[in-house]
Amino acid sequence: MMDYIAEQNRYDEMKYFRSGKSGLKLPGVSLGLWHNFGTNDDFENMEAMCRTAFDLGITHFDLANNYGPEYGSAEENFGKIINGTLKRYRDELIISTKAGYDMWPGPYGNWGSRKYLLASLDQSLKRMGLEYVDIFYHHRMDPETPLEESMMALDTAVKQGKALYAGISNYDAKTTEKAMEILRDLKCPFVINQVRYSIFDRWIEKDGLKKFASENGCGLIAFSPLAQGLLTDKYLHGIPKDSRIRKDGRFLKESAITKERLAQIEALNQIAKERGQSLAQMALSWVLRDGDVTSVLIGASRPEQIRENVKIVEKTKFTEDELRKIDEISNR
DSSP states (O other), rough: OTTTOOOOOTSSSOOEETTTTSSSSSSSSEESSSSSSSSSOOOHHHHHHHHHHHHOOOOEEEEETTTTTTTHHHHHHHHHHHHTTGGGGGGGGGEEEESSOOSSSSSSSSSHHHHHHHHHHHHHHHHTTSOOEEEEOOOOOSSSHHHHHHHHHHHHHHHTHHHHHEEEEEEEHHHHHHHHHHHHHHHHEEEEEEEEETTTTHHHHHSSSSHHHHHTTTTEEEEEEEGGGSSSTTTTTBBOSSSSSHHTTSOOOOOOOOOHHHHHHHHHHHHHHHTTSSSSHHHHHTTTTTTTTOOOEESSSSHHHHHHHHGGGGGGOHHHHHHHHHHHHHHH
């Protein structure tokens, strides 16, 4: 739809937060294209979701080289959208992609070598039809490749003009600190670490990453904030036929829906109702509760979900009693 004109008031309600100590601000809610942008998904729906997101002030669209399925298909589909519907708004958008997980056969299509990272970025840009991305991430720590090599590859991508900022993903506190030191010495603009974080998954608190990031100017963006759908009310009355568990059990298995987990979900759902939110909205609000996390990544299968989720930016404050109850429930 080349005649698409974005809503004039698109920036009125969304809140934007500085990523670490950089000059870059991200919307409180970002759109992840991990699921529902693949080969067999409906393109008109993808386009409608991107338009809806932007109309609501979501400026950040997050991808990776292997998002799909099939690998690369999310970037290809988004490329059609960014060069069609959203083309005139490119300078208002933050587009990110990543490399670090398996992408092609052989020793050069995985992990964190300079060879892989720079080749993957070139492929991503070609699939999306872009000259640059705003953030290029190393997607995961590599236990074999020297950290200096991976960080120097990110630096090269920035200095070649193929990325504006460098990012890392799934890095623990210790490795994040080392990566930041290397990139600082290279004078490479590092802005963010993308990590898994939710009420049910507190590893960045236990690891010390959340505190370190807050104190040292490292932005954080949270993925899986709904714990693969557990932090919604969808499983309180049985497992829906169209749920992700039924369609794809790789990430959330039916065995995770225990009586104990359902009791936790029900208790959290009651707190959400008392706050005037759905459980999903409360879980997203909770991630942004203290300002340590820059943005929360949502996935969506239809535009209506995006409209519901952006409402959370107006309700990120929690009482001490609410936080205490949430902690007690999640630690059962």
